[in-house]
Amino acid sequence: MANLKLKDVEKSYGEVxxxxxxxxxxxxxxxxxxxxxSGCGKSTLLRMIAGLEKISGxxxxxxxxxxxxxxxxxxxxxxxxQSYALYPHMTVRDNMSFALKIAKKSKDEIEAAVAKAAxxxxxxxxxxRLPKALSGGQRQRVAIGRSIVRDPKVYLFDEPLSNxxxxxxxxxxxxxxxxxxxxxxxxxxxxxxxxxxxxxxASRIVxxxxxxxxxxxxxxxxxxxxxxxxxxxxxxSPAMNLMPGEITGTGAQTRVRLxxxxxxxxxDYPSTEDDLGREVNVxxxxxxxxxxxxxxxxxxxxxxxxxxxxxxTLLYFREHEEGADQIIAKLPGIHPDNRGxxxxxxxxxxxxxxxxxxxxxxYR
Amino acid sequence: xxxxxxxVIIVVLAVAVCVGYFWSSNQILDRVIFPAKGEKxxxxxxxxxxxxxxxxxxxxxxxxxxxxxxxxxxxxxLSLTQRVGxxxxxxxxxxxxxxxNEPKFREALLNNMLWLVVVPxxxxxxxxxxxxxxxxxxxGAVAKSLIFMPMAISFVGAAVIWKLVYDARPLGQxxxxxxxxIYLGLGGDAPQTWLTIPFWNNFFLxxxxxxxxxxxxxxxxxxxxxxxxxxxxxAAIVDGAGPxxxxxxxxxxxxMGTILVVWxxxxxxVLKIFDIVYAMxxxxxxxxxxxxxxxxxxxxANDWGVGSAGAMVIMLLVTPILVWNVYNARKxxx
Numbered sequence: 001m002a003n004l005k006l007k008d009v010e011k012s013y014g015e016v017x018x019x020x021x022x023x024x025x026x027x028x029x030x031x032x033x034x035x036x037x038s039g040c041g042k043s044t045l046l047r048m049i050a051g052l053e054k055i056s057g058x059x060x061x062x063x064x065x066x067x068x069x070x071x072x073x074x075x076x077x078x079x080x081x082q083s084y085a086l087y088p089h090m091t092v093r094d095n096m097s098f099a100l101k102i103a104k105k106s107k108d109e110i111e112a113a114v115a116k117a118a119x120x121x122x123x124x125x126x127x128x129r130l131p132k133a134l135s136g137g138q139r140q141r142v143a144i145g146r147s148i149v150r151d152p153k154v155y156l157f158d159e160p161l162s163n164x165x166x167x168x169x170x171x172x173x174x175x176x177x178x179x180x181x182x183x184x185x186x187x188x189x190x191x192x193x194x195x196x197x198x199x200x201x202a203s204r205i206v207x208x209x210x211x212x213x214x215x216x217x218x219x220x221x222x223x224x225x226x227x228x229x230x231x232x233x234x235x236x237s238p239a240m241n242l243m244p245g246e247i248t249g250t251g252a253q254t255r256v257r258l259x260x261x262x263x264x265x266x267x268d269y270p271s272t273e274d275d276l277g278r279e280v281n282v283x284x285x286x287x288x289x290x291x292x293x294x295x296x297x298x299x300x301x302x303x304x305x306x307x308x309x310x311x312x313t314l315l316y317f318r319e320h321e322e323g324a325d326q327i328i329a330k331l332p333g334i335h336p337d338n339r340g341x342x343x344x345x346x347x348x349x350x351x352x353x354x355x356x357x358x359x360x361x362x363y364r
Numbered sequence: 365x366x367x368x369x370x371x372v373i374i375v376v377l378a379v380a381v382c383v384g385y386f387w388s389s390n391q392i393l394d395r396v397i398f399p400a401k402g403e404k405x406x407x408x409x410x411x412x413x414x415x416x417x418x419x420x421x422x423x424x425x426x427x428x429x430x431x432x433x434x435x436x437x438x439x440x441x442l443s444l445t446q447r448v449g450x451x452x453x454x455x456x457x458x459x460x461x462x463x464x465n466e467p468k469f470r471e472a473l474l475n476n477m478l479w480l481v482v483v484p485x486x487x488x489x490x491x492x493x494x495x496x497x498x499x500x501x502x503x504g505a506v507a508k509s510l511i512f513m514p515m516a517i518s519f520v521g522a523a524v525i526w527k528l529v530y531d532a533r534p535l536g537q538x539x540x541x542x543x544x545x546i547y548l549g550l551g552g553d554a555p556q557t558w559l560t561i562p563f564w565n566n567f568f569l570x571x572x573x574x575x576x577x578x579x580x581x582x583x584x585x586x587x588x589x590x591x592x593x594x595x596x597x598x599a600a601i602v603d604g605a606g607p608x609x610x611x612x613x614x615x616x617x618x619x620m621g622t623i624l625v626v627w628x629x630x631x632x633x634v635l636k637i638f639d640i641v642y643a644m645x646x647x648x649x650x651x652x653x654x655x656x657x658x659x660x661x662x663x664x665a666n667d668w669g670v671g672s673a674g675a676m677v678i679m680l681l682v683t684p685i686l687v688w689n690v691y692n693a694r695k696x697x698x
Contacts, residue, residue: 052598073604085595089617099603146599 003028003187004049004154008058011044019045019211022058026154026204031180031188035198036208037234043158045208046191050079050156063153073102078147079156083163084139086131086146092118093127096145110149117145120182137168144179157190161197177201195235199223207231229358232283238314238328240353241289242281243299247354250275254354254361256282261299261327263344267352269361281355286314286330288351297344301327306339315343382423389419436679443672459673469674472652475566476681479637479653482567484630486574488623491581495589496611498582508586512579519576519639526572527644530558562650569651572640577633581626588622589615621692628689635682654678 009022019041026032034042047053049060051072059066067075078099086095093114100110118124121141131139140160147155160176161169177200180188192198198205199219207214207222207230214234215227226232226240233239248264249255254271257264265282282298301317304326313335317327329345354361393415394400398408443459445452463469494511498504514522531541532555539545544555559565592615600614616623638655645651647660654674662671 050602052601072602077602079599079602081595081599083593083595085593085599087596087600087614087617089620098600098605102604102609146603150603 003030003063004189005061006049006058007061009045009048009055009060010057011041011048011053012056017056017211019048021212024206024213024216026187026189028187029185030203031190031201032204032206033198033202034189034191034206034208035193035195035234036214038193040208041211042191042193042208046079046156046158046189049154049189050077051075052079073099076153077156078150078152078154079158080140080143080147080160082159084131084143086139086142088131091128091130092123092134092142092145095131095142096149099146099150113149113151114145117148120148120179121145136164137172140164140172141175144176153187155186155188157188159192160190161192161194173197173200195237199235205235207234209234225360225362226283226353227360227363229281229283229355232353232355232360236285236287238286238330240283240285241327242283242325242355243327245280245282247271247275247278247280253349256280256354258282258298261301263297263299263346265298265346265352266349267354268349269352269354271354271361275356275361278356280361281358283353283355284347284351286328287312288347289329289331289345290347291329291331292344292346294344296346298346299327300342300344302342303339306335306337308334310334317343385423386420390416393419439672439675442668443676444669446669455669459669463670463673463677468647468652469657471650472647472654472657473677475650475652476635476637476654478566479570479573479634480631483570483573483577483634484627486570487577487581487630488585488627490574490578491583491626492585492616492623494578494582495586496615499586499589508582511582514576515579517576519573520643522572522576523640523643526568526575527559530568532557559645559651560649565645565649565651569640569644572644573634573637577630581630584622584626585619588619592618621695625689625692628685628692631685632682632689635678635685654681 004024004026006022006024009019010017011019022045024032034045036042044053048055051067051070055068060068062075062077072079087098090098096114096117097110100113105113114127115124118127121144123138123141123145126134126138126142131142134142140163143160157176161172164172180186180201190197190201202219204216205219205222206216209230215222215231217225217227219235222231222235226235229242233242243258243260245256245258245265247254248257249266250271250273252268252270254267254269254275255264256267265284267282284298299317303315304318305314305316307314307316311332313331313333315329315331315335315338317329319326327345356364393412398412398415399405400409400412402408442452444454444456446455446459494508498507498511501507517525528540529542530544531539532544533539533541535554539548539555541555541558543558544552548555558568596614596618597610600610605614636655637653638659641647641651641653641656642659647653647656655678658671658674658678660671661667661674665671
C-alpha cells in the first residue's frame with residue numbers, strides 16, 4: 001500500500017499556478033528525492049505534504065487517510081529544515097523532546113526515545129548543550145534527531161545539507177544514507193537541487209520542472225533513459241550534448257544525419273518508417289563521446305578549450321553557429337594539449353539518445 | 365528682533381564657533397605645539413595624534429562636567445547640609461533621617477514601587493500583544509501607528525488628555541469624561557471623581573504612562589519578533605505546538621533579551637516619573653511619587669537639604685537598573 005499518495009495535487013498563489021497535475025505514489029521504505037532547478041516548486045510541494053502550505057487542489061493521502069485539512073502535527077510526518085530550525089533557547093535534549101512533551105508522552109517514554117535517537121546520531125555527549133555550542137554538522141544531527149524521536153510515518157527533508165560546507169556535506173550525506181539503511185521501513189522524502197545528493201541517496205528521483213513532474217524513476221533509469229530533454233540535461237554533469245539532426249534510417253535502430261559537424265550516427269532507439277526525415281535532437285553524454293579516426297563519425301569540430309582534471313579531460317568544441325550549445329567531450333585520463341585541432345567524435349549506439357519535440361523516442 | 369531671526373543667528377553662530385574651535389585648536393596643535401618638521405618631526409606627529417582625540421572630546425566633556433557631574437556632586441553636598449541664616453552647615457545624614465520619618469516620603473516610596481511593578485509589566489505585555497497581533501494583518505501598519513502615536517505626545521499633554529477622560533460633572537449634566545460616561549451608562553449611580561479615590565487613583569495615573577509606553581514597547585518588540593527565524597516557528601507547528609505554545613515557548617524566549625531591555629528602559633522612565641503626577645494630582649490623594657516629592661521640597665518648601673536627599677534617593681534607585689540596561693543593550697547588539 002502506498003504510504004504517501006498525491007493525486008492531481010496543485011498549488012496556486014492567487015491567480016498564479018505554481019504546481020499542477022502532481023500524481024505520485026510513494027511506498028513505505030522508499031527514499032524519494034525531489035530534484036529540480038530553483039523555483040520549480042519542489043520545496044513548496046514538500047511543505048504541502050508537511051501541512052505548512054495549503055493544498056489548492058487534489059488530494060494528499062498518508063497511510064490511506066486524506067490529510068488535506070489535517071494539521072501538520074497529526075499527519076504523522078516530521079520535517080528537517082534547511083536552516084535546522086533548532087529552538088535556540090532549548091538544550092539538545094529539550095529540542096528533541098519538545099514534540100513528545102506536547103503529545104503528553106510519559107517522562108520515561110520521552111527519555112527512552114531521546115536516548116535512543118541520541119545513540120543513533122552519536123549526540124549523547126551534547127544532550128545538555130545549547131544549539132549555539134554545536135557545529136553545523138551536529139546541529140543537523142539534532143534536527144534529524146528531533147524527527148526520529150517522533151517515529152513518524154514519513155520523514156521530510158528540505159535541502160538539509162545546503163548550509164554545510166563541501167566536506168561536511170559529503171560526510172553528512174553518507175550519514176543520512178546509513179540512517180536510512182538503519183531504518184529500512186521508514187519513508188523519506190528529500191528535497192534538493194544537488195543532483196549528486198539525488199543520485200546517491202534516492203531509491204527514486206522525482207524531477208520537477210515548470211510546475212509539474214518531468215520524470216519519476218530510479219536514479220540510473222533517469223540517467224540511462226531520460227524521458228525528455230530537460231531530464232536528460234538536468235541529470236549528469238556536464239550536461240548531455242544535444243545536436244540537431246534528421247532521421248535517415250529507421251527500424252530497431254535509428255540513423256540520424258547531424259545538421260552540423262557533417263556525420264551520421266546510429267542509435268539503439270527504435271523508430272518507425274513514419275519517422276523518416278523527422279527533425280530530432282541527438283543526445284550524447286560528454287562521457288559517452290569517443291574520439292574516432294575513421295570515416296564513420298558523428299561530429300567533427302575544433303577544440304576550443306581543454307580542461308584537465310587529472311582523472312578526466314574535458315574538451316569544449318567551437319560552436320558551429322551563434323547561440324548553439326557548446327559540444328563537450330569528457331575523456332578518461334590525461335590528453336595532450338590539442339586546442340585548435342580538428343577532432344572527429346562519435347558515440348556507441350546504446351549511448352545515443354534521440355528526442356523529437358523535446359521528448360525521447362523511447363517514451364511515446 | 366524677530367525671535368525666529370534670533371534663533372537662526374544663534375544656530376549659525378554656534379556652528380561657526382564649533383568649527384572655529386576644532387579648526388583653530390587643530391592648527392595650534394599641528395603648527396605651534398608639535399610642528400611636523402625639524403629633527404623631532406616623527407615624534408611630534410605621534411604626540412599630536414595622541415592629543416587630538418582629547419582636543420575633540422573637550423567640549424563634550426566640559427558640558428557633561430558642568431551640567432551633569434557637577435550637579436550630582438553639588439546635590440550630594442546639599443543633601444548633607446542645612447540652611448542656617450544666609451549660609452549652610454554640615455548636618456550629616458539628618459536630612460535623610462528626617463525624610464525617612466515623613467509619611468509623605470514613605471507614601472511616595474511605596475507608590476513608586478507600585479509604579480515600578482505595574483507600568484513596565486503592563487507596557488511590555490500590551491506592547492508584546494500589540495506587536496504580535498498587528499504582525500499578520502493587512503491594516504497592522506495603521507494600527508501600529510495609532511498605538512505608537514502617544515509616544516509623540518508630551519507627558520504633560522497626555523496628562524491633560526487623561527484628566528479629561530477622568531473628568532466628572534455633576535449628575536444630570538452631560539459627562540464629558542469618557543470614564544464617567546461609561547460608568548453611568550453601565551448603571552453607575554453617581555459620577556465619580558476618579559482621581560480622588562485613594563489607592564486606585566494611582567492606577568488611573570499609571571494608565572497614562574502605560575498608554576504612552578505601550579507604543580515604544582510595541583515597536584521594539586515587533587522588530588524583535590520579525591527577527592525570529594520563521595523556520596523555528598514552522599518546526600514548532602510540525603511538532604504539534606498550538607498558537608499559544610508557539611508564542612510563549614518559542615517566540616517569547618527567543619526575544620527575551622529585547623523584552624528585558626524594553627522592561628528596564630521603561631523602569632528607568634517610571635522611576636523618574638514626575639510630569640504626569642504633577643499635572644494631574646500634584647501628589648494629593650495619596651498619589652505622591654519621589655520626583656514630585658523632591659520638587660515639592662526643593663521649590664515649594666525651599667528645603668534644599670531634604671529635596672536634594674530625595675534626588676539622591678532617586679539616583680541611587682535608577683543607577684543599577686541603568687547600568688544593567690546598558691550592559692544588556694550592548695550584549696544584544698553583539
